[in-house]
Structure formats: C-alpha cells, structure tokens
Amino acid sequence: MAFLVNIDNGGSFTDAIASDGERVLHVKSPTTPHDLSQCFIAVLERLALECYGETDLARLLGETEYLRYSTTSGTNAVVEHKGTPVGVMVLAGEEHRLYGADRLGSTGLWAAMVPSPVVGLRFEGGAVDATGLMASVSQLISQGVSRIVVALPEPAQELLVKDEVLERYPRHLLGAIPVLFSHELVRDDDHGRRLFSAVVNSYLHPGMELFLYGAERVTRQHHLGSPLLIYRNDGDSARVAKTTAIKTYGSGPRGGLAGAAAYARWYRSPLLVAVDIGGTTTDISTLVDGAATEFAHGLVGDEEIPASFPMGDIVSIGYGGSSIFRLDGDAIRIGPESVGAAPGPACFGRGGSVPTITDALLLAGVLDPDNYLGGELKLDPGLAEKVIGENIAEPLGLALGAAVQRMIAAYETQVATHLRDILASRGIAPGGDLLAFGGGGPMNACGIAAAAGFRRVIVPAYASVFSAYGIGFSDLSHQYRMPVAEVAARGAEVVLAELRERARRDMFGEGLAAGAWAEVVEVCGAVNGRLTAQPWQGAAPAGLDDAGLRLVATHGLRQPQLPATTEVPARAAVAAGSALVYLDGEPAELPVYALKGLSPGSAGTGPALFRDAYLTCLVRPGWSFRVSANGDLILEAQAHV
Structure with missing residues (x-):
C-alpha cells in the first residue's frame, strides 16, 4: 500500500509521519524560519532515510498516495509582522472608523498590515467616482503597497470598482497590482470582519504563494503522483492553487485537535482535554463526546482581529520547553517569554543564558543527555547547572537539586492552574481524560494531571509528532457560505445553484470529475460565539446569530486506521x-x-x-x-x- 505522508511545520521543529498500512515511521527536523523550504526538504529526506536507509526523495514521493502539509508560514508572518503591505479602500466616511477597526490602534499587527492611510471611495448616481478612484490607486502604489483590498458594504459597489480598476489596470500587464474585493473572499454581513479577513489574507498571500508553490515544485520534481495538499484551520485540505492564505493561519494546532477528536471517539472518552506542549507554547482544547468546539469567528494575532471564518477553540498559553524561568521575589514565574529554538535552552549549547524547564528536567535525570532527539543533539548538564544556579538556586539560597525540584513543581502547578481556569470558563469540571502530546506533553503529564484533577492520561505513541498525525484525518473539501438575508432576498434555489457551481469549479480544479464528491447543505451560525450547524430546512432557526446557508463539498481521502478493538490482555x-x-x-x-x-x-x-x-x-x-x-x-x- 502506498504511503500517507503528513508534515507539520511548527515553530521549533518540523515533524513528519508516514504510514503504509503496515508500519508507521516518524521523524523531526529543526524548523528553518528564514527559509521554510529547507526544513520541508530536510524532513522528507529524514523520512526517506528512515524508510529506505538513504535519502531517496524520488522513491519516497513516488510511493506516496497523498502528502498533506501544515505550514507555520502564515502564523509566523502574523507573529513577526512580516507580510506584504496592503492598501485599503472603503466607503467615504469610513476611513477613520473602518467598521470598528479603529479599536485596533495605530501600532502592532494592524499598522504592519496597513501602513498607508485608508482611502475613501465616493459614489454618485450609482457610479463610482472614477477619477478619484484612479488617483487613490496611484497614491497607494506610490506609498509602497503591493496589494489593495476593496471592502464596501454591498457586492454591487465592489463590482463597479472592479470594472473600473480592470479597465485601467488589466491583469495581463506587468504593472497591474493585485486587488482583492472582500465579497469575493467571503460573504459576511459584518463589514468589519469581512474587511479584516480580506486584509489579513492579502497580507499573507504573496509569501504563502511563493513558498507553497516552491514546495509543490519540489514534490513534482520528485514524482509525487498527486497534488501537494495544504492543511487548513477548518480541519480539511486542498491543493495549493485552491487554498486561501488566511485559512492556513493556526493550522498546525488544528491538526492536534483533529487527532484528539479521533482518539476521543476511539477511547470512548466523554470528556477529553488535549494538552499540546511544544517549545514555546501549550495549546489546550476540550472535546465533549468526541466533538471539538469551534468559534464561529476566529481571532487572528495578539490583537485578536476577528475573522469571518470559523476556527477551532484552542487556547494557547506561554508555557513550553523553552519558556524562561525568572524570580518574582521568592516566587518562581514562567513565560510567556521564550528562548525559542534559537538559541534554545542553555543545555543545547547554542548560547542560551536563562533557565528553562528543559534544563531542569535534564538535571533531574528525566532527559537523556546523549539521546535527545534520537541522539542528534547532545545536552550539556554543566550549562544547565550554571544558569539554574545563577538565576534560581543562589538568589533563593537553595541547593541546586532543591532549585530544580522547585522549578518542576512551579511549572506543573502553573500549567495545571491555567488548565483548570480554561475548563472553568467553559463550565467543565476536571475528571475526564488528559491527552498529553507534543515534545513536552508527556514529560510532566502525571504532575500536571494530578494538580489539575485528572486521574487518567493518554500519551499517544506518536506524541511528539501528534499534530502531523492528526492532519491525516483530513479530507479534501471546500466550503461556501451565503448570509440568510441574501438567501431570503434572492431565493434559496438561486443561491444553492450558485454555490454548487462554485463547488463544481473548485472540485474540477482539484482534478475531480463530476460525482466524485459529496455535498452537505446546512444552516450554520453562532450560539454564544460557538459554531453550530444543522441541516438546511428552508430557514434559520431562532437564536442563531450570523446565520448563513453553507454548502460543504467533500472528497474523502484515505486516513489512518485505528484497531478494531480496545481490549488486549495484560x-x-x-x-x-x-x-x-x-x-x-x-x-x-x-x-x-x-x-x-x-x-x-x-x-x-x-x-x-x-x-x-x-x-x-x-x-x-x-x-x-x-x-x-x-x-x-x-x-x-x-x-x-
């Protein structure tokens, strides 16, 4: 049987897992944030070495049925404010309010995305002021923007602007500037969310496009028989050409959530709390009766910019293997500051000069200094002793061993406290199963579970690459949504015909013939901010906020298979x-x-x-x-x- 290969490109490490129905192989490679194509190729080479004893990429990819890939590229661009500057055009009079965007202030992510003053467009007699429009386009281009977003209240207004722009800047000309019309990205009655979504997407698009097409080129050169599939934050995948940049944001943690959902169902766990501890953060999610909750409208970046698309209910806290320990009087505090993958914890020997939980676990004897990452990285206990001694033990007047134990206890207690608080905010009492994964999840699992009130912990066999494993539960799908107000105005059959035509075009672009996908028609919306969906029956039910008619087109892909039984003799x-x-x-x-x-x-x-x-x-x-x-x-x- 051909391989299923999944790659999760995380902040510290890039993980890969491959299965052919008989064996499962997994590897890790350091992430290269300066050029993500390097770690993409490196982890595939390591996987080939694990499979065949040599780095034969052509053989590996030639024997691969599907390659699913989750990349941190979009998330990195948001965190580091390293995207493409965007110009914004709105209705005249909204330049300063921006449908609520003024609350974001003039610094941070919003300022990085939109460095130039927002332009207001005027309409007279049902037509856009063409002279003012062209002057505004020229002004934005002269200010250095590389893309423009047009976000107006009505689709018809955006179409008028589109006609004028394309007449003067045809797309086939080298001087043409890409323009995104917000209604073409998403149909959302909330102007602010639609504007924010379009801006974030345009900010991420060029970098994502360059990198992902480069990655796809590598797979084609080495004879992958199917398109490279990009994993999205909605839990499914699509080829590069059919992927929207904003839907890659936060896709890695969503892979862990998908794997957790599969485990919750297989272990028949009424309540499963997934705790993914990586190098910089701990991601926490809850699953009730095997189902994860989703926010109807996701939030992007530290400013929590609202998006028009759903995202998984995953809470990220600043605790990880590289989180920095410091003293606050006699109390030990951890994070959210992190030394990251570079320089990393002091024991890595790469210049780290502050204590981390990794240093403490090494001195406690939990970590093997000679076999970290399969022996690829040798850990230096002397460097760990130095930073813990200088920063924790000596100021507190403790012996080194006592300081190490204080650090471990503080770490487990503080993670458990956050865990309890997150559950309490959702009205959930501890007592179900704790799923501990990520590189750091299993190390402190018992201590965290005991402090948080859990009595059973599940550590996946592939805990360190579990998000990559979870990506394998995705299908190939596309979703289309129309607000119910527009459905009522135009008629459900007319809208459904339009959505089905869009699905047909996209699935054809995925290489699928008619009839090769299934469709689900439902009404979706928000209840207390959480996404809910049910079969469409002609109208939206009462109590549903931001209701919309949604069509989901899905082509099933081969997925990991769990054993038929959970029972084995002891x-x-x-x-x-x-x-x-x-x-x-x-x-x-x-x-x-x-x-x-x-x-x-x-x-x-x-x-x-x-x-x-x-x-x-x-x-x-x-x-x-x-x-x-x-x-x-x-x-x-x-x-x-």
Missing part, C-alpha cells in the same frame, strides 16, 4: 534499562522502558521512565501504566493519589 512490561532520576529531591534508580519495544497490554507501575528517540515520559509514584491496543501509553492514578 502482561508485565519488560524494562530496557535503568536511570538515576531525582524525584522530589531524592535520587532513585528507575526502570526505563522503550514504548516502541513494548507490545499492547504491557503494564507496570511507577515510578518509571519511558524513553524513545522522540518521546520522554515520567511516570510518577502512585501511577500505573499500560500499553493500549493502539500502542499508546495509558497512565492511571492509583486510589491514594
């Missing part, structure tokens, strides 16, 4: 070795297990340590462990914990 787990670990300041020789070397049903009790090339998990005293039928690690608190 057997004693056999340790692969031992390690000296400091638990609560006291040294203890713990058995070390290799998860990939244990068969389903293998079980034991803590304290114990699990170590694989990309997985480290500390099982604390009072916790038991077993390997599930899916090869995952299940940790359960004993009665007295």
